[in-house]
Amino acid sequence: MVKNVFIDIDDTLFPTSEFAELARRKAIRAMIEVGLDGDQEKLYGKLLKIIKKKGPNYDHHFDELCKELKLKHPAKYVAAAVGAYHAAKGAIQPYPEVPRTLMKLRESGYLLYIATNGTAVKQWDKLILLGVHIFFEEVFVSETMGMEKNVKFFRKALKHIGAKPENCVMVGDKPSIDLFPPKKLGMKTIRAMMGGRHTIKPGKADFEMKNFSELPKLLKKI
């Protein structure tokens, strides 16, 4: 019987992409507010290019943008951008059904775990801001695990909690990391389809859900 539920964070517990866009747009607007001349949309486009080039976990996107724009006093613009960005990021909210669904799962006797790619402090920050960290027994982050979410990652996590794959399910949005590796190991899988972009590709999960509140019902079916 499935007792252990592993859950992804980004685009599963909250609409990451949506908030990231909002935060980046607010940052650009803040730069203009403190005196930057330029078109909002064009500046946003430049920023996206830098993020694509440097990766989303790079810490100096706005410094890069200032460098590209050849700004004489970058500190002013970096301060404005980073401040606005973090203020917006601090306002992240879970998909509205998430907190009570997690509570319900706990009450039904499931053990909940986080399995996520990213840096430990940033992922913990999200869990705390979302107000859902209290529901989880353990949080497995790729940085601390020493590897991204792959078969080995899940084997290590299962060993750590002393569970067999057949008693575990993974819930996440990205097939390549949230579905295929756990499936290979013999775990069950549920695909989170809340992010609009995921409706395009076909899923290979045991189940799909369009709303987080479907989770208790689906778990009973497994």
Added chain:
Amino acid sequence: MVKNVFIDIDDTLFPTSEFAELARRKAIRAMIEVGLDGDQEKLYGKLLKIIKKKGPNYDHHFDELCKELKLKHPAKYVAAAVGAYHAAKGAIQPYPEVPRTLMKLRESGYLLYIATNGTAVKQWDKLILLGVHIFFEEVFVSETMGMEKNVKFFRKALKHIGAKPENCVMVGDKPSIDLFPPKKLGMKTIRAMMGGRHTIKPGKADFEMKNFSELPKLLKKI
């Protein structure tokens, strides 16, 4: 005639020490909220020791604290602490009379400048959060100037704006950096006495003010 007014940020435009204590206390409370066992006051004391040892501009005070406490999963506590700390820091407010006094000075034809020790992005962040950056012609920060506030710092700043010392005044709270160096150069000085701790030592400024709103009147006297 004095036309150029240099103003310090910390404990002159806003009660830095007060907000720093608030932010640190909120950080400690957040660590306890996410599961840390320990006495709030004792933990706060430990943190203050680390800040004293590493200096206030060190970026990993909470990592150090977790290390000292030998926490097994530091990311959780660091995330909670840093998140709460920045949320509190994001709520800084100027001394209530500051914005309208700066506005009044501008209207009276004074040119306003910031002269501050610190890192450029952090000091700019404060100016933006305080909502007063728009009042200043230029912001001189020790990091960008390549030296802390000393005689050379002020000479360089004056050269940059093309002003003579006798036409300039410095407004700040710390005699060693805000009063003595400008005085040596021939600038006028006004000491900000809003921070309670400054009432103890005698000042050597041309004038002292207990409230930022006294500034226009004092400038007329010079």
